[in-house]
Amino acid sequence: MGVLRTVANFVFGMECIGCGTSSELLDPWLCPACAAELAREACAPKFPNDDVFCLFPMRTLTRRLVHALKYRNIPGLASYLVRHSSAVKHGMVAQELLMLAQPLHFVPVPLHRARYRERGYNQAELLAAALATATGGKVCRWLKRKTFVVSQTKLSKEEREMNVAGAFVADFPRGTPMRGSVIVVDDVFTTGATTSACLAAFGVDFPLPLKICTLIYDEPSTAAADYAADCRADWDGLRSRR
Ligand SMILES: [Zn+2]
Numbered sequence: 001m002g003v004l005r006t007v008a009n010f011v012f013g014m015e016c017i018g019c020g021t022s023s024e025l026l027d028p029w030l031c032p033a034c035a036a037e038l039a040r041e042a043c044a045p046k047f048p049n050d051d052v053f054c055l056f057p058m059r060t061l062t063r064r065l066v067h068a069l070k071y072r073n074i075p076g077l078a079s080y081l082v083r084h085s086s087a088v089k090h091g092m093v094a095q096e097l098l099m100l101a102q103p104l105h106f107v108p109v110p111l112h113r114a115r116y117r118e119r120g121y122n123q124a125e126l127l128a129a130a131l132a133t134a135t136g137g138k139v140c141r142w143l144k145r146k147t148f149v150v151s152q153t154k155l156s157k158e159e160r161e162m163n164v165a166g167a168f169v170a171d172f173p174r175g176t177p178m179r180g181s182v183i184v185v186d187d188v189f190t191t192g193a194t195t196s197a198c199l200a201a202f203g204v205d206f207p208l209p210l211k212i213c214t215l216i217y218d219e220p221s222t223a224a225a226d227y228a229a230d231c232r233a234d235w236d237g238l239r240s241r242r
Pocket residue numbers: 016017018019020021030031032033034035
């Protein structure tokens with residue numbers, strides 16, 4: 001299968017990570033159609049609140065790309081996605097970040113050691129490095145993971161929050177920094193449980209502003225599900241009164 005794929009790639013060109021079609025015009029990850037779609041998504045960075053910047057919304061294409069970054073051993077996608085995001089292309093996120101006190105300290109959410117060994121890289125660290133290059137900031141490994149955390153994806157919102165609360169500790173090898181701003185970097189922002197646990201690790205007395213930047217904002221579908229459940233409850237209530 002591996003040999004067949006290699007031969008197919010040689011004859012028909014490599015597969016686009018976005019749509020899976022073979023193309024000789026990859027850039028080097030996306031075909032022209034997917035690259036154009038990514039450029040459109042890059043125009044819509046998401047800001048779930050004043051302290052959180054997300055470079056892309058979660059869409060079919062961006063979901064595939066972040067999945068490839070995490071599970072298909074394509075670390076080069078981190079800088080590719082940051083370079084193609086509004087942080088660099090349209091300057092929107094970069095502008096927000098440059099309004100903060102300088103210098104910018106990009107702090108990646110640490111990966112558990114076992115997962116790092118399995119993956120060979122921490123995608124949050126690669127994203128932090130790409131953001132630091134784009135904005136002139138620095139990568140600072142100021143967070144450590146305290147306990148083993150089971151995969152977040154299989155847990156409910158409440159379970160996720162319980163699972164990561166208190167999972168991180170701040171560690172400053174050269175003493176607490178007194179200048180600039182801290183931006184905690186992760187791949188996906190969903191409920192904010194992981195990044196909140198990271199912010200909590202800095203403690204209430206931490207002197208610098210703390211922000212969050214993630215590659216993707218996965219809008220919680222729970223809001224829609226809750227609304228549907230409320231409507232159903234109203235409807236059932238109406239029916240039982242008849
Ligand atoms: Zn494509």
